[in-house]
Amino acid sequence: MRRYIPSSLNHLILLIGLSVMIIPIWIVFASSTHTSLFINTNGLQFSLGGNFIENYSNVLFKKAGFFDEITALKMFFNSFVMATGIATLSVVTSLMAAYGLVYFKIRYATFFFWLIFVTLLVPLELRVMPTYVVMSKLNMLNSFAGLIIPISASAIATFFFRQFYKSIPEELLEAAKLDGTNSWKFFIDFLVPLSKTMIAAVFIFMFVFGYNQYLWPLIMTTTEEYWTVVMGLKTMYGSISHRFAFVIMSMIPPVVIIIFLQKWFIQGIFQNK
Amino acid sequence: MKKVQFTSRYSQYFFLAPQLLILLIFLYWPIIQTFKDAFTMQDAFGFGSQFAGFDNFLFIFSDPSYWTSFKFTIMYSFVITLITGSIGLLLAVQANKVLHGKSVYKTLLIWPYAIAPAVVGVMANYFFSERYGLLHHLFNNMWGFNWYEDVFDAYIYVVIAGSWKQISANFIFFLAGLQAIQKTVIEASIIDCKSNIRRFWTITFPLLMPTTFFLIIINITYAFFDTFGIIDTTTIGAPGSETKTLVYKAYIDGFKGLDLGSAGAQSIIMMLIVLVITIFQFRYIEGRIHYN
Numbered sequence: 001m002r003r004y005i006p007s008s009l010n011h012l013i014l015l016i017g018l019s020v021m022i023i024p025i026w027i028v029f030a031s032s033t034h035t036s037l038f039i040n041t042n043g044l045q046f047s048l049g050g051n052f053i054e055n056y057s058n059v060l061f062k063k064a065g066f067f068d069e070i071t072a073l074k075m076f077f078n079s080f081v082m083a084t085g086i087a088t089l090s091v092v093t094s095l096m097a098a099y100g101l102v103y104f105k106i107r108y109a110t111f112f113f114w115l116i117f118v119t120l121l122v123p124l125e126l127r128v129m130p131t132y133v134v135m136s137k138l139n140m141l142n143s144f145a146g147l148i149i150p151i152s153a154s155a156i157a158t159f160f161f162r163q164f165y166k167s168i169p170e171e172l173l174e175a176a177k178l179d180g181t182n183s184w185k186f187f188i189d190f191l192v193p194l195s196k197t198m199i200a201a202v203f204i205f206m207f208v209f210g211y212n213q214y215l216w217p218l219i220m221t222t223t224e225e226y227w228t229v230v231m232g233l234k235t236m237y238g239s240i241s242h243r244f245a246f247v248i249m250s251m252i253p254p255v256v257i258i259i260f261l262q263k264w265f266i267q268g269i270f271q272n273k
Numbered sequence: 274m275k276k277v278q279f280t281s282r283y284s285q286y287f288f289l290a291p292q293l294l295i296l297l298i299f300l301y302w303p304i305i306q307t308f309k310d311a312f313t314m315q316d317a318f319g320f321g322s323q324f325a326g327f328d329n330f331l332f333i334f335s336d337p338s339y340w341t342s343f344k345f346t347i348m349y350s351f352v353i354t355l356i357t358g359s360i361g362l363l364l365a366v367q368a369n370k371v372l373h374g375k376s377v378y379k380t381l382l383i384w385p386y387a388i389a390p391a392v393v394g395v396m397a398n399y400f401f402s403e404r405y406g407l408l409h410h411l412f413n414n415m416w417g418f419n420w421y422e423d424v425f426d427a428y429i430y431v432v433i434a435g436s437w438k439q440i441s442a443n444f445i446f447f448l449a450g451l452q453a454i455q456k457t458v459i460e461a462s463i464i465d466c467k468s469n470i471r472r473f474w475t476i477t478f479p480l481l482m483p484t485t486f487f488l489i490i491i492n493i494t495y496a497f498f499d500t501f502g503i504i505d506t507t508t509i510g511a512p513g514s515e516t517k518t519l520v521y522k523a524y525i526d527g528f529k530g531l532d533l534g535s536a537g538a539q540s541i542i543m544m545l546i547v548l549v550i551t552i553f554q555f556r557y558i559e560g561r562i563h564y565n
Contacts, residue, residue: 100288130303150299212389254387
């Protein structure tokens with residue numbers, strides 16, 4: 001009997017923790033299913049209302065009223081293009097750069113190594129203003145290329161691919177060399193398949209990273225055509241229950257990813273930090 | 274590096290080129306510009322500029338509002354680290370103990386980690402708004418909470434908004450750390466020490482030290498940089514500019530105030546702070562590779 005008491009205390013503490021995480025979201029969700037008039041007179045709600053379909057379809061499909069020219073659906077599209085672009089480009093460039101650093105005799109190898117890793121010292125937030133100036137000089141404001149390319153060089157991903165390559169036994173390359181494999185074939189036929197798990201983890205992590213970008217799209221886009229979901233939260237207007245609905249929808253993609261691809265995602269966190 | 278390598282005249286550059294090209298254009302160019310700005314003084318009308326030496330830096334250091342931000346940022350990272358670290362550890366220890374529903378708890382506790390800070394900020398906004406805010410009403414009834422005017426209340430607002438999702442991160446890493454501790458160690462310690470609490474502090478917690486140290490760095494980095502989206506969607510620095518983090522202040526001074534010299538100098542100071550944090554971080558990563 002005594003053994004059950006501590007165990008139920010464990011569950012109690014965990015349940016309190018769970019409520020702190022879930023109740024705020026539930027309240028915003030429940031409130032998003034009422035009319036704005038109801039919210040304005042009665043405040044935030046715990047119980048569901050009858051306007052779920054109307055509110056959510058309004059936000060997703062109706063132009064104007066919520067934003068001027070675009071629907072939330074278009075913003076989700078933009079976010080997905082941006083996130084997929086950033087994830088793909090960062091995986092490809094990091095994989096290649098790490099390969100170049102580990103598997104080649106390079107003159108000034110240390111110099112190239114530091115050229116890449118010094119960039120860890122300068123998070124995006126610290127160089128927003130001058131990067132904006134560069135982007136406008138290159139005429140890349142308001143474009144997908146501008147949203148994607150500048151933030152898809154991930155020194156951390158390169159660092160971890162490099163660590164991984166270094167752990168691969170020397171014999172693999174020796175054997176491949178005996179067979180007369182060239183560097184390109186070795187990369188594509190041996191290393192890329194070997195790195196599959198890491199590629200998946202980095203891709204998923206960078207996808208969420210890209211989707212969650214806030215400051216970058218905020219300063220890079222001036223026309224609504226390129227607005228993304230997360231930055232749109234700052235600029236949206238319209239009725240309160242529509243705003244609640246949009247906040248709830250904005251969380252769905254990363255939350256679905258973390259729930260269904262948990263194993264990969266956690267691996268990605270461990271590799272990216 | 275590998276003992277066996279390819280020797281080629283150009284191939285290596287082909288592999289390095291994509292990343293280096295992006296870094297050179299979109300990182301090094303702006304960074305060089307930042308340094309130029311930091312050592313340049315622009316005249317008030319924006320017509321000309323001249324070399325200013327360390328004037329921008331001296332100006333920042335003599336500016337009380339910079340020190341307000343500085344103190345706030347230090348306090349903010351300390352409080353967030355403490356709160357999220359202890360709650361994350363508490364929950365991880367419980368989740369590691371329970372026999373049933375472990376994976377359910379795990380799944381339900383980690384997903385806030387994936388939510389963007391800006392989204393969290395917008396949500397917090399609803400709970401602290403004068404009109405709808407449940408927490409605003411609750412605190413207001415308790416002690417006359419009013420974050421628009423009271424600095425301490427504004428601190429409470431941004432600390433709650435900033436801590437919420439970071440609890441998840443601490444939970445994930447502490448749980449992973451706990452699961453990595455070998456069962457035999459714990460079993461042996463049960464024989465030696467009957468008290469659960471004492472055993473935790475003398476055996477388990479010291480074994481979690483690498484995780485704790487790592488999380489301190491993660492939490493500090495989060496409080497310095499990732500909270501940008503939270504500040505920008507909650508207080509925007511209110512009541513005056515007491516809740517501006519250093520990063521947020523640099524952004525406001527540069528992007529809104531168009532004071533490039535000051536923003537550049539502030540960025541360089543921040544880079545030095547990141548340098549120190551990164552050195553610690555690399556030491557940790559090296560430690561992990563050698564000993565595990």
